[in-house]
Amino acid sequence: MSDYLFPVPEIRSLAVKGEVARYGVQRIFCVGRNYAEHAAEMGYEVDREKPFYFMKSATALEPSGETIPYPPGTDNFHYEMELVVAIGAPAFKADREAAAAAVYGYACGLDMTRRDLQLSERAKQRPWDLGKNFERSAIVGDIVKAGEVGEIGPQRIHLSVNSVTRQDAHLSDLVWKIDEIISHLSGFYHLQPGDLIMTGTPAGVGPVVAGDKITGGIDGLGEIALTIGEAD
Numbered sequence: 001m002s003d004y005l006f007p008v009p010e011i012r013s014l015a016v017k018g019e020v021a022r023y024g025v026q027r028i029f030c031v032g033r034n035y036a037e038h039a040a041e042m043g044y045e046v047d048r049e050k051p052f053y054f055m056k057s058a059t060a061l062e063p064s065g066e067t068i069p070y071p072p073g074t075d076n077f078h079y080e081m082e083l084v085v086a087i088g089a090p091a092f093k094a095d096r097e098a099a100a101a102a103v104y105g106y107a108c109g110l111d112m113t114r115r116d117l118q119l120s121e122r123a124k125q126r127p128w129d130l131g132k133n134f135e136r137s138a139i140v141g142d143i144v145k146a147g148e149v150g151e152i153g154p155q156r157i158h159l160s161v162n163s164v165t166r167q168d169a170h171l172s173d174l175v176w177k178i179d180e181i182i183s184h185l186s187g188f189y190h191l192q193p194g195d196l197i198m199t200g201t202p203a204g205v206g207p208v209v210a211g212d213k214i215t216g217g218i219d220g221l222g223e224i225a226l227t228i229g230e231a232d
């Protein structure tokens with residue numbers, strides 16, 4: 001046992017369908033511009049040169065079903081509905097086959113974004129952390145094991161705000177496929193169990209305000225929900 005000067009919070013974790021034990025989370029990688037129509041609405045043409053990433057702290061992880069306060073420093077708080085991949089085996093310099101074998105399971109996720117801060121950082125060619133990596137910004141639902149999900153592609157991914165559909169696409173629209181992302185990322189990191197990858201959002205992102213209820217889903221992965229509260 002180590003002695004710590006200040007209380008150390010418990011590691012963040014996710015429930016896994018059919019398991020009593022939980023999936024402890026260490027890192028959250030996020031892929032940018034991974035659906036062509038979303039890249040277009042953000043002012044970019046998607047390219048196949050290479051994927052790019054940003055990160056969220058594991059401490060930003062938030063379970064589905066909660067109410068979070070409208071975050072500080074923004075006037076344009078956006079939802080992004082995403083497929084989340086949970087890594088279940090070490091992957092380093094993995095080819096696509098090894099990358100696919102490293103997937104433990106999948107979950108629904110919301111990459112909550114302070115869009116105004118992200119865009120002003122982007123315009124100045126600065127890092128996106130203020131826009132992307134902040135408290136309670138990574139909402140992730142229960143993990144479903146890969147074997148129960150089958151091939152990624154035909155599943156519908158969708159999101160509604162106050163029961164009005166805002167995002168509606170299919171996982172086959174992903175520009176970079178799951179095995180490609182893991183293979184590429186594993187060239188730069190020793191991926192390991194506990195690593196999550198948020199794989200990007202389809203078109204239709206938009207703002208939410210206090211009182212809004214977000215619900216999203218991916219076929220076979222259940223649903224995710226988030227309520228926006230007043231600013232704290």
Ligand code: MN
Nearest residue numbers: 080111200201
């Ligand atoms: Mn995103």
